[in-house]
Amino acid sequence: MTLVFEKRKTVSKTAIVVVPFISFAVSLVLTGVLLVTFGANPFETFAAMFKGAFGSGRAFTETLVKAIPLMLTGLGVALAFKLRFWNIGAEGQLTLAGVAATWVAVYWSPWLPAPILLPMLVLVGCAAGALWAGIPALLKTSLKVDETLVTLMLNYVAILISQFLYYGPWRDPKGFGFPGTEMFPKAAWFPRIAGRAHIGLYFALVAAAVLWFVLQRTRWGFELKVIGNSPKAARYQGISVERNILLAVLLSGALCGLAGVGEVAGISRRLQQGLSLGYGYTAIIVAWMAQLNPLAIPFVAIIMGGLLVGGDQVQMVMGLPSSMGLLMQGMMLFPMLAGSLFTEYRIKRMTGTQTREAARGGV
Template sequence: MKFVFEKRKTQLKRLLFLIPFISFVGSLFLSGLLLLAFKTNPLMVYGAMFKGAFGNWFNFQETLVKAIPLMLAGCGVIIAFRMRFWNIGAEGQLVMGGIFAAWVSLFLIDFIPPWLVLPAAFTAALIGGGLWAGIPAILKAKLGVDETLTSLMLNYVAIIFCQYLYNVVWIDPNGYGFPGSKIFDKAAWLPRLTGRVHLGLIFALIIALVLWFMLKKTKWGFELKIIGESPMTAKYLGINIPKNIIIALFISGGISGIAGMGEVTGIAHRLTHGLDMGYGFTAIIIAWMSQLNPIAAIFVSILMSVLLVGGDQVQRTMGLPSAIGLLLQGMILFPLLAGALFSEYRVKSIKSIGEAVK
């Protein structure tokens, strides 16, 4: 007897949602062991995290604030991953979107009516993030250059470029030389719904819904899936792969760009540090945990946000390093990745060739 893995024809839906849940519990358990090793009660830690994230209306708002860029970047990543295009450049695309939105809010604002500023910033962010994702897409589609590495490298180019802008080129002339652009005109402030929760939340929810529909119900969504699962079939069906890659990646990067716009025009109201907070990398974990489902990504984003916001709370109330949040975030995928084997493959026992002959 011998066991082999056979790819499932259809993913098991039951496992599709059970596995992320088990993963979450699993990572809490694993981290709990680590905390115990440092003579800390993990239940206390998780309790503090929960309280920090949901304890009162304000904390919950802040959890949402942090979840907004994660939701958007997560959705962006999902599009690319659907066709197995490993875009790990969401971080850079987010930063580029922020830069473009800041450009509108700092300069173009003088030439357009106030009501047009935010739509213009939105469009600019979409284009900024889209173009930045477009580079690896075109390189892949036209020349076959590996997208994982190019999109990764472009993150750092965008981040350093952004630092250069707010440290040197766009620095506030009245800011006593401290890093950061001048504060935008009020016309470029993204309206807030409550507390610091800005309109970006609505963007994220709409985008997730539309995306879910597009991926599930339209021909375009189907084409992406086919390209991802079997490029040969796609070719056979006459799908234009290069065109699809470029368009999908433009949208993927564009959505991450909007996340950047939200941070710049909704939170900071200026271009300054705090844009490259690692949201783009967390987005990849979110995309994976939500099994590339945009609706699920909304919930997973909130969960990730709980870990990050809760990390601070752990430090405030228990005096433990806030890095616990990051630690949990990194751990959360291990059980999931291991478990994915069972949702995507099934174990089949076969008689080895030798036995069969006998």
């Protein structure tokens, strides 16, 4: 008897829902085993993490604070991944957008009327994110340069640009040598909903719904789907592959940029160290766990935000490293990827004779 793998024409509907949950459970078990080897009680640890992330109103708003940038970058990454454009530059797009938004908030506010300051901030920030994603997109579509590397390298460049600015020319002269820009004027603050959770949440939820609609119900969404499945088939149908990739990646960068705008205008209200805590990388896990489905992304982002906040909590309560949350997120993708065998392939058991017959019949 042998196992035969047959590529499915459409992905398995059951597997696509079940696999993420199993992946989460497997990650819990693996982390539990690790905790035992380090002499910690896994049940107590997970309980503390859960309580720290969802146990109170304050805890939940902190989880949302982390979930907002994860939703936006997750959506951006998912859109690009749909086209098999491996944008791992969300971190840089977020950072550069934060820099651009800071520029508007600090240097345009003296002459820009207050009511249009916030819209301008969002616009310029998103444009900066789109620009930063546009460089690898243009290199890919015009010269076929590998986008994985270019997007990643630009992360380092964006972070160094922001460091240069808040350590150097943009440093607050009244900041007692503290590396960071001056505080934004109030007109440039994102209104907050509860705790530190800001209106970026609404932007993220609307973006998720709009992206889902565009991908599922519009002509453009259909074209993107065809390109994602097979660029060759798309060309035969007269779809402009390069132009669509470029457009989609610009949009992807703008979404990641919006996350950065939210971080500076909603949370820190200035540009300083620690603008992004690796959201751009966690976004990859968010997108993949959500199976690139925009409607699932907000939920996954809240769970991942919870892991980050819970990780900080176990550090305070139990003295375990805060990187626990990161570690758990890292482990989640393995079962998820292994599960893709079940979503994308049909596995058949065959006896010896069946195998031979199948080979003859060309099944």
